[in-house]
Amino acid sequence: MTNSALLQSRRVVAVPRGLASAFSVHAARAENSELWDVDGTRFVDFAGGIAVLNTGHRHPAVIAAVQTQLTAYTHTAFQVVPYEPYVALCERLNRLAPFSGDAKTILFSTGAEAVENAVKIARAHTGRTDVIAFAGGFHGRTLMASALTGKIAPYKKKFGPMPSGVWHVPFPVPQYGVSVSDTLRALDYLFRADVDPANVAAMIIEPVQGEGGFHPAPAELLNALRRICDDNGIVLIADEVQAGFGRTGRMFGIEHSGVEPDLLTIAKSLAGGFPLSGVIGRSYIMDAPEPGSLGGTYAGSPIACAAALAVLDVIANEGLLERANTIGTLLRNELQRISKRNDAVPIGFVRGPGAMIAFDVLKARGGTEPDPEATKRIIQVALENGLILLACGVHGNTIRLLMPLTIPDAVLTEGIAKLEKALTTIC
Missing domain, CATH: 3.40.640.10 (Type I PLP-dependent aspartate aminotransferase-like (Major domain))
Incomplete structure (x- = not known):
């Protein structure tokens, strides 16, 4: 049994079911836009603790400020x-x-x-x-x-x-x-x-x-x-x-x-x-x-x-307002490109200002009918490939992208590639 599986079995016994977790992996450490679970598996974090980590996991300036305050x-x-x-x-x-x-x-x-x-x-x-x-x-x-x-x-x-x-x-x-x-x-x-x-x-x-x-x-x-x-x-x-x-x-x-x-x-x-x-x-x-x-x-x-x-x-x-716009432009362009792939899950309605970007998973290309089941499969496949994603929306078919604004370009590119792989794997 993996360490995450062991922790999940303990969690089920100790924590009420009303508190749901998106995934059964358990965090061990994190840095900026990357997270490692208790089994040593690395993930690119496109969730950011549900939009909590615009400045990334453990930003050195934040940690230094907290450490100074702890001494007082x-x-x-x-x-x-x-x-x-x-x-x-x-x-x-x-x-x-x-x-x-x-x-x-x-x-x-x-x-x-x-x-x-x-x-x-x-x-x-x-x-x-x-x-x-x-x-x-x-x-x-x-x-x-x-x-x-x-x-x-x-x-x-x-x-x-x-x-x-x-x-x-x-x-x-x-x-x-x-x-x-x-x-x-x-x-x-x-x-x-x-x-x-x-x-x-x-x-x-x-x-x-x-x-x-x-x-x-x-x-x-x-x-x-x-x-x-x-x-x-x-x-x-x-x-x-x-x-x-x-x-x-x-x-x-x-x-x-x-x-x-x-x-x-x-x-x-x-x-x-x-x-x-x-x-x-x-x-x-x-x-x-x-x-x-x-x-x-x-x-x-x-x-x-x-x-x-x-x-x-x-x-x-660090110019994070400008960085948000740069990230958002890249995401919108990449999602529009992926949406044109015949071997990808139908997606559409790419939207959002800055780096608050989302898209819908649809039943048919060019349609509007939501596909929440495909959305769940995409998120699971992404996790298996080392990418943390979150869904949202009243129909459960929206995937939102909330990577830290401090994400390095190389990690951002890697995460987009993992997302594209998930969108093409389940077809």
């Missing part, structure tokens, strides 16, 4: 004894905020926690209760975040009633026959039939849907939502948990549209693999909750704050 202190609880790394990081993030006017930032631990608190802040500011989200959106696995998420299985199944006051409208996806006009008509109907806009505290939207299939929110839609929010006193929340920190070729995904949100939720690649999240927002909105009403025991850990400050330096010093 590891925890005090910011609510008890505050510390400089938290303040310094908030100052940096405030300067990066993609909106005009003064900004403030509060830190947490997970993306779902950031979303929960963004809703609390919006409710405190507006004195209202309801929130509008979008079909296909993913906002986390806590109860309110699950309610906001626009997908039943597996995120809501068996968990009973979701929190009230959450409404969904369709997200525009051309291959699913949903246009921006369809979305805006549905929103207008929602306001006429189900919820008074005067009761809506916030709208939350991913500038590029993550789990939902890497579908970019059209600028036309984001501009329309901004007008609707302004006309009705609604807070516009951009969920940047997956799209943020350089993945799309901009620091935040919403910057591609020119639309200014009121609040942003951030996490994932913020701290290079250490648990950290936050909400950046307009100061007058962020100050609405009463003292003591926000926070968390581990929120804004000094270790994670030190890592995040190093991550921001790496993004700037």
Whole structure:
């Protein structure tokens, strides 16, 4: 029995089945865009811990910052004894905020926690209760975040009633026959039939849907939502948990549209693999909750704050915004080339800004019918050939590419070759 197989047998006994793992290989070490399992097998990592590792596994600058912080202190609880790394990081993030006017930032631990608190802040500011989200959106696995998420299985199944006051409208996806006009008509109907806009505290939207299939929110839609929010006193929340920190070729995904949100939720690649999240927002909105009403025991850990400050330096010093665009251009060109191969699985709808790239696996070349079973086989064959891939999308037929932005050219080329081999092997 291999070491991974032995660990998998232990995992099945010790860990509940509700926590699913994409693969049964178990990590032993990792470096930048490569990972080795406990049996010594090497993998090219095109998953990046689900978009957490834009700066790669164990970036030397991040590790150095963490080691320095470890020699000082590891925890005090910011609510008890505050510390400089938290303040310094908030100052940096405030300067990066993609909106005009003064900004403030509060830190947490997970993306779902950031979303929960963004809703609390919006409710405190507006004195209202309801929130509008979008079909296909993913906002986390806590109860309110699950309610906001626009997908039943597996995120809501068996968990009973979701929190009230959450409404969904369709997200525009051309291959699913949903246009921006369809979305805006549905929103207008929602306001006429189900919820008074005067009761809506916030709208939350991913500038590029993550789990939902890497579908970019059209600028036309984001501009329309901004007008609707302004006309009705609604807070516009951009969920940047997956799209943020350089993945799309901009620091935040919403910057591609020119639309200014009121609040942003951030996490994932913020701290290079250490648990950290936050909400950046307009100061007058962020100050609405009463003292003591926000926070968390581990929120804004000094270790994670030190890592995040190093991550921001790496993004700037190594030109990772430009690197994301370079990687994305290469990926789009290569995927278009592979899609023309007669011996490859039918793929299409290559999409995404920067290096937030995805494509759909289809039943027929030039068609639109999804093929989730072929998608599973492609991912398994890729794993057997040393490439880690992830699927997503409401139909389970989208393959998303989330390699670190620090990936060397040679490893990127190797990974693309492994992907092409998987796409041609199962035909």
